[in-house]
Amino acid sequence: MYRYDEYDRTLVRERAAQLRGQIARRVSGELTEDEFKPLRLQNGLYLQLHAYMLRIAIPYGMLASTQLRKLAHIARTYDRGYGHFTTRQNIQFNWPELEDVPNILDELADVEMHAIQTSGNCIRNITTDHLAGVARDELEDPRPFCEITRQWSTFHPEFAFLPRKFKIAFTAGREVDRAAMLYHDIGVRIVENAAGERGFSIYAGGGMGRTPVIAKEIREFVPREHLLSYMEAILRVYNRLGRRDNIFKARIKILVNETGIERFREMVEAEWQETRESTLRLAEGEIQEMAKFFAPPSYESLSPSDALLAELRRSPNADFARWARNNVVLHKQPGYSVAMLSLKASDTPPGDLSDSQMDAVADLADRYSFGELRVTHTQNLVLADVKTTELEKLWHELRALDLATANVGRLTDQICCPGLDFCNLANARSIPIAEEIRHRFDDLDYLDDLGDVSLKISGCINACGHHHVGNIGILGIDKRGIEHYQLLVGGSSGYDASIGKILGHAFPREEIVGAVEKVLKLYVRLRESEDEPFLDTFRRVGEKPFRDTLYSNELYADHPQS
Secondary structure (H helix, E strand, C coil), X not given: CCCCCHHHHHHHHHHHHHHHHHHHHHHHCCCCHHHHHHHHHCCXXXXXXXXXXXXXXXXXXXXXXXXXXXXXXXXXXXCCCEEEECCCCCEEECCCXXXXXXXXXHHHHHCCCCCCCCCCCCECCCEECCCCCCCCCECCCCHHHHHHHHHHHCCCCCCCCCCCCECEEEXXXXXXXXXXXXXXXXEEEEEXXXXXXXXXXXXXXXXXXXXXXXXXXXXXXXXXXXXXXXHHHHHHHHHHHCCCCCHHHCCHHHHHHHHCHHHHHHHHHHHHXXXXXXXXXXCHHHHHHHHHCCCCCCCCCCCCCXXXXXXXXXXXXXXXXXXXXXCEEECCCCCEEEEEECCCCCCCCCCEEEHHHHHHHHHHHHHHCCCEEEECCCCCEEEEEEEHHHHHHHHHHHHHCCCCCCCCCCCCXXXXXXXXXXXXXXXXXXXXXXXXXXXXXXCHHHHHHHCCCCEEEECCCCCCCCHHHCCEEEEEEEECCEEEEEEEECCECCCCCECCEECCCCEEHHHHHHHHHHHHHHHHHHCCCCCCCHHHHXXXXXXXXXXXXXXXXXXCCCCCCC
16 A cells, blocks of 8 residues: 655644644634634534544555554544444544544554545545455556545645535446446546557546436546546636535536536546646656555465355355355455455444454454455445455454454445434434344345345435435435435446436335335345346336335325325
8 A cells, every 4th residue: 555755744744733723723712613614624624413523534445454553542542432434435533522633633644644635625535446456357456546646636726625525436347336436526437448558437527415416428538647637627627617606506516517518528628738748747657656555465376266265155154154155255366355344233333343343353454464454435344355265264253343244235234324313414313224224134044135235324415325326225304303214216326327216205214114125025026036136127117116115005005105
């Protein structure tokens, strides 16, 4: 992974010292909260419903074991003993005291971490595929380009105060997008043209929130050396023309839609012609130097283990076999596998990890995965380089930590925002709904029978829980002062991106889980075979059968209208 140089270290230390002085002025009353707000937001510090929340950057989801141990220490020393991993591959601490934040940032700097640009109207944490560098279907490791983009965007003087926050994601899978690239302000896909040259297909204008939009391709092929200059051209057009008079119309997706993709493309191309030969042009040598930070670890020369993994998935130990089927992915290096650690245990808010679990996982990373781990945008963790022969040993250790829930990709592997329990923007609670769903559908055999079904929950229209792109999505709303929940069906965050459809009126809290159950029962009846995924069934039959199931009194008289 990337290691700081002297400039990085100085930058992070100076920013922490700067915020220390700003917090001292806030505590003394020299700064009002309104005056303090733009200063704290530049450093990942939010004021939520009950306390300040500090969001810490984990660039493109990569963590060293020493960094995870530091996060465990922070959770134990400055918070309430846990951290919350987010859909931007970051971690949040929900209960730090304001006066402690400078100390936290100093401690983070000791392990090359910070909270810079995790909030505010700037370029946020760069995200990518959690299988980057180990995926069998990957054209090229995108992480060097993520790091190049991170360095270019951090403290960029032109883009520190954009019309609205700005998110960039990279992906390189030939068939599968594991980074939700099409729902970002800029999505970058590594591709190969007809001449066999590597470059990027660039998409712009994606996003969720109150106006979900699938990004549109703005340029089919950008050569490697022009990655930064082309993204800078997009951002300059957005920075000039993005609306600053209305926060709800300020994202680039609104600009692209109102301008039209053809006109927007023309403006970007004109801007690019002015900058493409600038100092932003990447030399191949610079790319290769950055790639050295992401060179494969010292793998042993092992025999291919596909057959062994297949055997493990048929193990007489049913619990381990299920985990090997659902939570283990084939690795491109012979003899190795990728182990997914589910943060969706039955009684834990999705994405939460305790301080003791963090310490233990750091130890596991050292013993099994070269001292590194990854955070996924689905709020799980990954040990990317595990010998297939050691999977069962690892599983036993994970089980003792309550981190071996065999539900990755299943219904209970939910994305869920903090909701009204923490967030002052939320309209409804999310975590209790996630917990009720996990308790209602706790039969792992049933989950395996359902197959890959994604379920995502947001407590408000801002869509931090990505409800628009779940195969099943739940959105909390306020209906005359009472929490209700809309049900959406048919979303996808892959290359086949689609936005879920709201089936009808919202359900009160006591009915929403039952509504999910009816949708699942209908899917089981309608699928053409046990192998037909939920999304394929929905796209084949359409939304009407699902709507009728939920809202037709003639067909389902036992369901009261809400």
